[in-house]
């Protein structure tokens with residue numbers, strides 16, 4: 414699942430390359446992921462449009478077009494954007510192919526068909542837009558504490574739900590809890606002030622370092638998800654980089670990885 418750092422790099426790659434480029438053709442190989450909120454028709458509304466730039470909000474990638482149209486891509490679990498030459502092999506389960514006026518293609522593939530591509534004239538029409546929490550880098554520690562307060566559940570679940578803070582998913586949720594030395598299943602209500610402060614600091618440092626790492630690694634192959642620099646996520650059974658204890662993995666609701674020595678406490682659940 415692409416999260417804030419992944420999408421931030423995709424934005425950096427696509428923004429200068431798509432700005433000023435026209436969508437020459439729209440091929441809906443599998444139209445299931447497409448949500449046309451304009452009433453005009455997805456392909457009809459897009460063909461001939463010029464893109465003005467790419468931005469990001471939470472886990473949404475926003476491709477801006479002329480006349481205030483916007484394409485909002487929510488990759489969910491398995492969606493991938495591919496920026497390619499037409500002769501390059503399509504990824505399995507490619508759903509949408511935009512042919513661009515510069516001869517390239519922007520493609521969306523999704524093995525699980527769970528993502529959505531909204532075409533809209535207003536961002537507020539996109540489901541979930543109004544509920545989205547602020548961007549992590551726009552929050553002060555005090556605001557972070559205030560936003561956590563209404564949520565009483567497990568801290569990883571709180572950080573990844575999107576209403577508290579936008580853009581954090583399963584992978585970076587694990588990384589933030591690890592760096593903060595907080596067990597991911599600790600209840601928010603059980604956290605001391607200094608633990609919340611550690612989570613805040615870890616959130617900012619984990620995300621910004623990931624952006625720096627990915628910027629060096631991804632290039633224009635934006636469909637490749639680079640995760641090998643993560644400390645605990647996806648590393649169940651391997652030694653903890655801090656203490657050498659075997660990293661735990663609990664696979665309910667998507668795998669959660671943590672080090673039971675560095676992150677003590679929390680209920681052990683199956």
Ligand SMILES: [Zn+2]
Nearest residue numbers: 653656672675
């Ligand atoms: Zn450890």
